[in-house]
Amino acid sequence: MLKLDSHPSGRHFLHIPGPSPVPSRILRAISYQTIDHRGPEFGEFGLKVLSGIKQIFKTQYPVIIYSASGTGSWEGALVNTLSPGDKVLFYETGQFAHLWFALAKRLGFDAEVISKPDEDTWRWGVDAAVIEERLRKDHQHQIKAVCVVHNETATGVTSNIEAVRNAIDAAKHPALLMVDTVSGLGAADYRHDDWGVDVAISGSQKGLMLPPGLGFNALSPKAIEASKASKTPKAYLAWDEILESNKTGYWPTTPSTNLLYGLHEAIDMMMNEGLDAIFARHQRLAEACRLAVKAWGLENQCLDINAYSPVNTCIVGPDGMNTDTLRKHALSKFNLSLGTGLGKIKGQAFRIGHLGDCNELSLMAALSGVEMSLQGMGYKIKASGVVAAQEYLK
Numbered sequence: 001m002l003k004l005d006s007h008p009s010g011r012h013f014l015h016i017p018g019p020s021p022v023p024s025r026i027l028r029a030i031s032y033q034t035i036d037h038r039g040p041e042f043g044e045f046g047l048k049v050l051s052g053i054k055q056i057f058k059t060q061y062p063v064i065i066y067s068a069s070g071t072g073s074w075e076g077a078l079v080n081t082l083s084p085g086d087k088v089l090f091y092e093t094g095q096f097a098h099l100w101f102a103l104a105k106r107l108g109f110d111a112e113v114i115s116k117p118d119e120d121t122w123r124w125g126v127d128a129a130v131i132e133e134r135l136r137k138d139h140q141h142q143i144k145a146v147c148v149v150h151n152e153t154a155t156g157v158t159s160n161i162e163a164v165r166n167a168i169d170a171a172k173h174p175a176l177l178m179v180d181t182v183s184g185l186g187a188a189d190y191r192h193d194d195w196g197v198d199v200a201i202s203g204s205q206k207g208l209m210l211p212p213g214l215g216f217n218a219l220s221p222k223a224i225e226a227s228k229a230s231k232t233p234k235a236y237l238a239w240d241e242i243l244e245s246n247k248t249g250y251w252p253t254t255p256s257t258n259l260l261y262g263l264h265e266a267i268d269m270m271m272n273e274g275l276d277a278i279f280a281r282h283q284r285l286a287e288a289c290r291l292a293v294k295a296w297g298l299e300n301q302c303l304d305i306n307a308y309s310p311v312n313t314c315i316v317g318p319d320g321m322n323t324d325t326l327r328k329h330a331l332s333k334f335n336l337s338l339g340t341g342l343g344k345i346k347g348q349a350f351r352i353g354h355l356g357d358c359n360e361l362s363l364m365a366a367l368s369g370v371e372m373s374l375q376g377m378g379y380k381i382k383a384s385g386v387v388a389a390q391e392y393l394k
Helices: 024-030 040-057 070-081 095-106 128-136 161-170 221-229 239-246 257-273 275-296 323-334 360-376 385-393
Strands: 013-015 063-067 087-091 110-114 143-149 176-180 199-203 214-219 312-316 336-340 349-353
Touching (some): 013 360, 024 257, 040 063, 070 221, 161 176, 214 221, 275 385, 323 360, 336 360
Parallel strands (some): 013 336, 143 176
Antiparallel strands (some): 063 214
16 A cells, blocks of 8 residues: 555556546646735636636536535535425435435435436436426425436446436426536536526536635526525525625635635636537547446446446446455556445446546556556456557547
């Protein structure tokens, strides 16, 4: 096992589904001298960052930036729009959908979870028809919000958010639509306004290529109106004070100044590459990874070809092999970090992240390390996944 004070030769290959590798350009920006967060220079800077992040969410409406993780942003979405005892509907696609549901229960909301009937729900994206059916039965409109995960890294599944919006509209239901795009934002196409999302939740450490530490709530006018009637206690996470302070580029509490430097740099990098080009790059790398998995003779955790994630690939491990042992082998032998199986598939699956600051050669290095680790653990591959990926990427 690597120690923090050890310095093995070469670079560390971080291919978990987040935190993702932080580009040197962003690390340099984060190292800039901290300035007065109440001074005029910061106000101008704050307005630039708040305007820029809207482009990434594809929204004209406010985006809250917290000094928090994505979990804090989950909580911010719920406590600002709901009142104690309100009913909230969650669709389970994997571990993170489950954790958001559990958080809602701990906060005192009446949380209900649904999924595709008679299926292993951790291998499929959101079935919007199931949501529509449930909402049509809610004649009294007791359900106040529908919560879904855009990209479920635990299973390598990306769900169709537009279809969920259409299902809510078809049911003629007034529930808010809340979307966790913690890992999707900046890596998979996300359209806050076009898809009619009321609250989006995200974090800095995935497609935005930053260290952990910033959380986001992208809002809709409907969500802002709902927040005015919310009776759930909140203080630090309350939108009203933040929105008022943000009008002039400031925050009511001390912001993460240096991480905001990094966010400004990340936004600039992403807009220079172009969001469509970024999404196409992620799709290309994901397809190469899936071809490698197929060549090895292994199975993708996601069974829905329309829901394959461009962010990460979750792979069912070989029979009889503990995938955490495989991950330890890859780390100790090749300085390669792979994602663990989470929740009910822990030890049965591993994950390869191909998001953020990732290109063809960095992915090929990861695939090479996985292939050598599989062979080193005694698994006889069907064919070389490295070669299969190379042929596609060439």
